[in-house]
Amino acid sequence: MPLQFIRSSLFASPKNLLRTLFLVTKLRSLAMGSYTASSQSSKLFFRQLFEKESSTYTYLLADVSHPDKPALLIDPVDKTVDRDLSLVKELGLKLIYALNTHVHADHITGTGLIKTKSPGVKSIISKASGSKADILVEPGDKVSFGDLFLEVRATPGHTSGCVTYVTGDGPDQPQPRMVFTGDALLIRGCGRTDFQGGSSLQLYKSVHSQIFTLPKDTLIYPAHDYKGFSVSTVEEEMLYNPRLTKNQETFKGIMENLNLAYPKMMGIAVPANMVCGLQDTTS
Amino acid sequence: MPLQFIRSSLFASPKNLLRTLFLVTKLRSLAMGSYTASSQSSKLFFRQLFEKESSTYTYLLADVSHPDKPALLIDPVDKTVDRDLSLVKELGLKLIYALNTHVHADHITGTGLIKTKSPGVKSIISKASGSKADILVEPGDKVSFGDLFLEVRATPGHTSGCVTYVTGDGPDQPQPRMVFTGDALLIRGCGRTDFQGGSSLQLYKSVHSQIFTLPKDTLIYPAHDYKGFSVSTVEEEMLYNPRLTKNQETFKGIMENLNLAYPKMMGIAVPANMVCGLQDTTS
Numbered sequence: 001m002p003l004q005f006i007r008s009s010l011f012a013s014p015k016n017l018l019r020t021l022f023l024v025t026k027l028r029s030l031a032m033g034s035y036t037a038s039s040q041s042s043k044l045f046f047r048q049l050f051e052k053e054s055s056t057y058t059y060l061l062a063d064v065s066h067p068d069k070p071a072l073l074i075d076p077v078d079k080t081v082d083r084d085l086s087l088v089k090e091l092g093l094k095l096i097y098a099l100n101t102h103v104h105a106d107h108i109t110g111t112g113l114i115k116t117k118s119p120g121v122k123s124i125i126s127k128a129s130g131s132k133a134d135i136l137v138e139p140g141d142k143v144s145f146g147d148l149f150l151e152v153r154a155t156p157g158h159t160s161g162c163v164t165y166v167t168g169d170g171p172d173q174p175q176p177r178m179v180f181t182g183d184a185l186l187i188r189g190c191g192r193t194d195f196q197g198g199s200s201l202q203l204y205k206s207v208h209s210q211i212f213t214l215p216k217d218t219l220i221y222p223a224h225d226y227k228g229f230s231v232s233t234v235e236e237e238m239l240y241n242p243r244l245t246k247n248q249e250t251f252k253g254i255m256e257n258l259n260l261a262y263p264k265m266m267g268i269a270v271p272a273n274m275v276c277g278l279q280d281t282t283s
Numbered sequence: 284m285p286l287q288f289i290r291s292s293l294f295a296s297p298k299n300l301l302r303t304l305f306l307v308t309k310l311r312s313l314a315m316g317s318y319t320a321s322s323q324s325s326k327l328f329f330r331q332l333f334e335k336e337s338s339t340y341t342y343l344l345a346d347v348s349h350p351d352k353p354a355l356l357i358d359p360v361d362k363t364v365d366r367d368l369s370l371v372k373e374l375g376l377k378l379i380y381a382l383n384t385h386v387h388a389d390h391i392t393g394t395g396l397i398k399t400k401s402p403g404v405k406s407i408i409s410k411a412s413g414s415k416a417d418i419l420v421e422p423g424d425k426v427s428f429g430d431l432f433l434e435v436r437a438t439p440g441h442t443s444g445c446v447t448y449v450t451g452d453g454p455d456q457p458q459p460r461m462v463f464t465g466d467a468l469l470i471r472g473c474g475r476t477d478f479q480g481g482s483s484l485q486l487y488k489s490v491h492s493q494i495f496t497l498p499k500d501t502l503i504y505p506a507h508d509y510k511g512f513s514v515s516t517v518e519e520e521m522l523y524n525p526r527l528t529k530n531q532e533t534f535k536g537i538m539e540n541l542n543l544a545y546p547k548m549m550g551i552a553v554p555a556n557m558v559c560g561l562q563d564t565t566s
Contacts (some may be wrong), residue, residue: 041445048510052335060510083510090523228333228341230513276532 029199039167043148045069045091046231049084051077054107054265055224060086062093063111063146070145072097074180078277084110085117087176093246099124100135101182102162103131103273105196105266113280123276128154129161131174131274137163147172153210155184156261157203158191164210166218176217179234185211187224187229190243193255196270200255204248212238213230226240313536324457326431326550327450328352328374329494331504331513332367334360337390337548338507342463345376346429355380357448358506359393368392368400379428384506385445386414386466386556388479388549394403395561408561412438412444414557420446421429430455436493438467440486441474447493449501459500462517468494470512473526476538479553483538487531495521512563 012255039046043065049058055078062071072094075143076084089094098111098121101246111123111133124143127136139154150165165180193200211220216235221275237244239277243254263269270276289455326348331339337360345354356377357555361369370421373377381404385430409410409424412420420426422437426448449464450456466474468490476483494503522529526537546552555561 048513050333050513051510054340055335080511087512090519136512225333226336228363229370230331238374241417 016084021258025213031102038211039174039176041148041172041180042170044167044174045093046060046174046178047087049080049087051054051080051107053079054102055226057223057230058105058110058132059222060087060093061148061150062091062147064093064204066146068146069093070096070212072099072143072145072150073110073114073136074099074103075104075182076114076157078108078110078113081110081113085114093098095121095242097122097124097135097179099143099150099165100131100133100273101180101184102159103129103196103270105263105270105273106224107265107274108269109277112155112276115276116227116278126152126154126161126163128156128163129274130274132160133276139163142168148174148213155181155203155206156197156223157193157201158196158208159201160199160202162191162206164206168212175231176219177215178219178221179211180221181222182223185220185244186219187232187236187237188227190241192258192260194243194258194260197268198276200252201248203242203255207244210242210264210277294506307356321539324431324455326429326455327372327457328354328376329461332363334363334367334390336362338509339387340504340506340508340513341371341393342504343367343376344428344431345374346431349429351429352376353379353465354531355382355426355428355433356393356397357382358384358387358465359397361391361393361396364393364396364400368397378392379408380405380407380418380426380435382426382448382493383412383414383556384447384463384467385409385442386412386479386553387506388546388552390548391552392556392560394458395559398559399561409435409437409444409446410559411439411446412442414444414559416559423450431457433463437536438482438486438489438493439463440476440482440489441466441479443480443482443485445474445489447489449497459501459502459516460498461504462494462497463504463506464494465506468503468520468524468527470503470515471510471524473524475541475543477541477543478549483532483535484520486492486538487527487534498539512523 002051043063045062047060047062056077058076061075092129115121122134124135125131125133137152141152143150149168154161155164167178175238193203199258214234220232325344325440328345328347330343339360341359355534381397397404406415407415408416410421420435424435426433433452436447438445438447450461460492476486497517501517503515
């Protein structure tokens with residue numbers, strides 16, 4: 001029941017008023033349902049890391065119940081690779097994968113540098129991105145680390161090769177689920193759709209079909225935040241995202257009129273990120 | 284058993300070598316014990332928020348099992364008050380307290396502005412700070428919100444009035460515990476001790492007696508981070524904090540030789556923060 005409907009029907013008739021009050025209460029209690037701000041698993045270790053210049057979040061996940069403590073990094077940044085690898089070492093984790101959600105235009109990925117400094121780590125990106133990496137994933141693929149795994153979902157629209165990684169569904173997997181949305185869905189926002197094969201209609205469909213269909217308490221961890229938010233939930237974004245709560249046509253209009261400047265880093269970052277951030281390597 | 288000791292004894296004798304290997308293993312498994320990166324409670328709602336200019340973390344906590352959903356904000360910043368209050372409103376929480384860990388020198392607190400925009404909210408700071416606020420807390424005091432509470436611990440050294448807030452100890456309280464250390468203990472660092480009644484020896488004693496005595500899996504949430512870390516644990520800082528793992532004399536030497544610039548905001552922020560960030564109000 002969309003909020004718009006509730007508002008428009010508010011003063012129609014006494015019967016409708018009662019019905020509306022019931023719906024408002026229901027909606028309010030629904031909004032109250034997804035309060036969990038952290039995910040629990042006896043296996044999962046999780047850290048959120050931030051790169052201030054490009055406002056990028058990097059995520060470190062590991063299965064600490066496994067003897068090897070296998071770990072992965074999502075969306076590492078070249079400038080903070082030493083910080084990330086130092087933390088991995090201090091915690092006694094074994095980094096096995098460095099993943100990207102997409103070919104970033106605002107910073108250089110750290111995956112190539114990580115592979116240089118920590119041989120054995122495999123880089124991962126979507127096949128649809130057209131980039132080089134050790135492993136090219138497709139929708140439905142699983143990225144396993146120990147007994148835990150991430151599921152790959154295609155969420156094009158910001159770029160044509162964007163994917164979203166979702167923690168597994170199952171008794172041993174983290175609850176609530178966690179979704180790493182890249183630039184497809186940001187907290188109270190979304191990535192721009194005006195370059196790199198972007199499409200506002202495609203992004204709208206991606207978010208509604210691949211992210212908003214997840215359980216409402218799923219924790220949303222985006223690739224960026226510019227306002228100081230660290231996490232949101234599917235329910236919160238379905239209620240309060242100022243763009244994606246609109247209908248498809250209105251969303252298209254919003255995205256067409258953002259009038260954003262061309263990204264300063266684009267000419268350097270995109271070609272570099274097609275080859276794991278290192279121009280002189282093949283993966 | 285400090286790491287230094289283990290290293291120095293490494294090649295002393297075969298017997299010592301065996302003992303050392305045992306200790307290294309023990310230390311390593313100890314370091315592996317505190318992997319939890321989030322706290323669980325059926326009652327607690329928690330969000331970490333960031334103000335980029337001063338690299339300040341603001342924390343939102345609420346008891347969502349209570350009918351009123353009472354909430355509090357720790358170390359709010361004046362520039363992000365609207366963001367914080369908007370989030371509180373969207374989540375249906377009832378903000379009752381706005382707390383400061385100390386009189387900040389690098390930004391203006393949001394507590395006064397919050398009181399103006401959201402009447403009924405009470406400001407809280409330590410009595411030892413010498414500042415004005417609705418409630419002046421002392422060591423051992425409890426700040427209750429619903430069935431949850433924060434315990435006040437005196438942690439002077441960065442300023443003479445610094446306190447640390449720790450989530451309660453008990454069956455209904457969050458596990459692991461969470462500690463909001465202000466500038467007393469930062470992730471792999473600590474606050475400076477060269478003004479506002481600062482004292483390196485006092486800070487050393489505060490951290491070792493009030494924070495490092497907490498359970499090793501206690502999650503550390505500082506008032507600032509400049510490197511993009513979001514959380515640490517007592518165990519991690521006891522093992523890897525480059526300053527506070529040193530002995531008291533070495534720590535004093537480090538703190539005396541930081542050669543930091545005088546904070547740009549100090550002349551404005553400190554007098555303002557003595558009165559909740561609003562020069563023209565009394566609390």
